[in-house]
Amino acid sequence: MSKNIGNPMIRMESNAKKGEIIEVRSLIMHPMSTGLMKDKAGKIIPAHIIQTVNITFNDKPLLDIDWSTAVSANPYLAFKLRAEDSGTLKMVWKDNKGGVWSADAKLTVA
Amino acid sequence: MNKTIHRRQFLGTTLATGAVAAAAGIGLIKPRLAFADNVPGWPAKAFDAKVLKDAMSNTIGKTQVAVSSKVKLTAPSIAENGGAVPVTIEIDSPMTADDYIATVYLFVDHNPTPLTSQFTFTPACGQAYIQERIKMAKTDNVRVVAKTNKGEFMASAPREVKVTIGGCGG
Numbered sequence: 001m002s003k004n005i006g007n008p009m010i011r012m013e014s015n016a017k018k019g020e021i022i023e024v025r026s027l028i029m030h031p032m033s034t035g036l037m038k039d040k041a042g043k044i045i046p047a048h049i050i051q052t053v054n055i056t057f058n059d060k061p062l063l064d065i066d067w068s069t070a071v072s073a074n075p076y077l078a079f080k081l082r083a084e085d086s087g088t089l090k091m092v093w094k095d096n097k098g099g100v101w102s103a104d105a106k107l108t109v110a
Numbered sequence: 111m112n113k114t115i116h117r118r119q120f121l122g123t124t125l126a127t128g129a130v131a132a133a134a135g136i137g138l139i140k141p142r143l144a145f146a147d148n149v150p151g152w153p154a155k156a157f158d159a160k161v162l163k164d165a166m167s168n169t170i171g172k173t174q175v176a177v178s179s180k181v182k183l184t185a186p187s188i189a190e191n192g193g194a195v196p197v198t199i200e201i202d203s204p205m206t207a208d209d210y211i212a213t214v215y216l217f218v219d220h221n222p223t224p225l226t227s228q229f230t231f232t233p234a235c236g237q238a239y240i241q242e243r244i245k246m247a248k249t250d251n252v253r254v255v256a257k258t259n260k261g262e263f264m265a266s267a268p269r270e271v272k273v274t275i276g277g278c279g280g
Contacts, residue, residue, distance in 0.1 A: 021236040034245070036222060051149040057234060064230040068157045068223040072194040072243035082205070082236025094149040 004029050008103040010091060015108050016083035025078045028093050028101060034069040050075060050095045057107075058087035083109045156225050162217060165224040166255070169215050170263060175255050178264035183254045185269045192246040192273040199266075201238035201256050205231075211238035213257045219268075220250050247276045 008028040016022050028050070035047030053065040063079055081089065090104040148154050159165035166173045180202035189195045203211045214229040226244050238256065246252075251268035258264075 023239075025241075034222070051152040060232075060234070062232055062234050066152055066157075066228040068226050070218060070221050070223050070226040070245045072245055076241075076243050078239075078241035080235050080237040080239045082234055084234070096148055098147060 005031070005099070006101045008091065008093060008101045010089065010103050010105040012081075012089070012105055012107070014106060015110060018083060018109050020083045021080050022083055022107075023078055024081055024089065024105070025076070026091055026103070027074065027076050029074050030093075030095065030099075032069065032071055032073045032075065036069075048095065048097055050093050050099075052094045053077065054092045054094075055079070056090050057081065058085065059090075062089070081107075083107060085109055153228065156228065157223055159224060160222065162219050162224040165217060166215075169225060169228065170255055170257065172263070175263045175265035177267050181254055181256050181264050181266040183252060183266040183269050185252050185271050187270070188272045188274070189246065190274055192248070192276040194243040195246050195252075195271055195273070196241070196243050197252060199229075199238070199240045199254050201254075203238050203258070205233050205236055205238060207233050208259075210259050211256050212259045214238060214240065215255045215257075216240075216244070217253050217255070218244065218246055218250055219253070221245070221247050246271060246273045249273050 006029055008026065010024060010026050012024040013022050030050050031048055032050065033045050033048040035044065037045050039045050047069055049069050050067055055063040062081065086107060086109045088104050088106055090102060092100065092102045094100050156165060156168040159168050163173050182200040184198040185195060197216065199214060199216065201211050201214065203209065210233045211231050215225060216227045217224050218226055227242065229240055231238050249272045251270050253268045254266040256264050
């Protein structure tokens with residue numbers, strides 16, 4: 001499991017016109033174990049999930065997300081951003097076992 | 111020489127373990143079954159709710175919200191794999207500093223955890239829009255409740271998704 005974890009990715013246009021609303025798509029590898037499943041030996045696999053995703057643009061809060069066990073493994077997330085200034089979009093994913101991953105993407109506003 | 115010390119050490123550890131066990135027994139130490147360590151700020155109470163009614167009261171403080179055509183929820187009518195059901199949320203809002211969607215809650219009526227996700231938007235998003243993939247235990251209703259910055263609530267019409275293979279295991 002642990003080797004298939006992390007590797008966050010952000011996809012978005014790197015250039016936008018001022019005021020344009022652009023879509024940001026993201027993906028991270030994570031088991032998102034519910035804590036309800038059992039392994040081959042019949043032992044419960046403990047819950048292991050990403051609980052929060054914090055998204056900022058130029059260090060200002062943009063979107064905060066709280067996730068439950070019901071979000072699919074390797075969570076995909078798409079959201080929108082109004083292009084006002086050039087800068088950096090940053091995403092931070094945190095899980096219930098202390099795992100923290102981050103990724104960023106640059107945007108140039110013309 | 112060592113043997114005599116071992117006996118002492120053994121007694122010492124037994125006593126200490128006994129004390130911990132007793133403390134756990136009377137509830138001083140809460141056994142943490144589900145999560146080893148929640149991320150600070152994660153609304154555990156809302157996610158601990160096992161039925162929709164409780165999940166709604168723990169998040170929005172009520173169990174009924176009027177349906178508005180402004181809240182659009184898109185999900186497939188049949189999902190072959192309950193482990194990854196694509197869901198799109200779009201809410202009609204100007205998303206200005208005075209008038210925006212502040213929080214959006216995504217529920218699945220009969221999932222073990224009915225509150226699936228909670229989104230806190232800012233006007234800088236430009237549009238209250240989310241796309242993600244969720245797990246569904248069985249054929250069920252998906253619904254969205256949105257809260258504006260003025261504290262008004264509006265809901266999507268419940269959207270039924272037929273699930274052929276559940277996605278929660280067990």
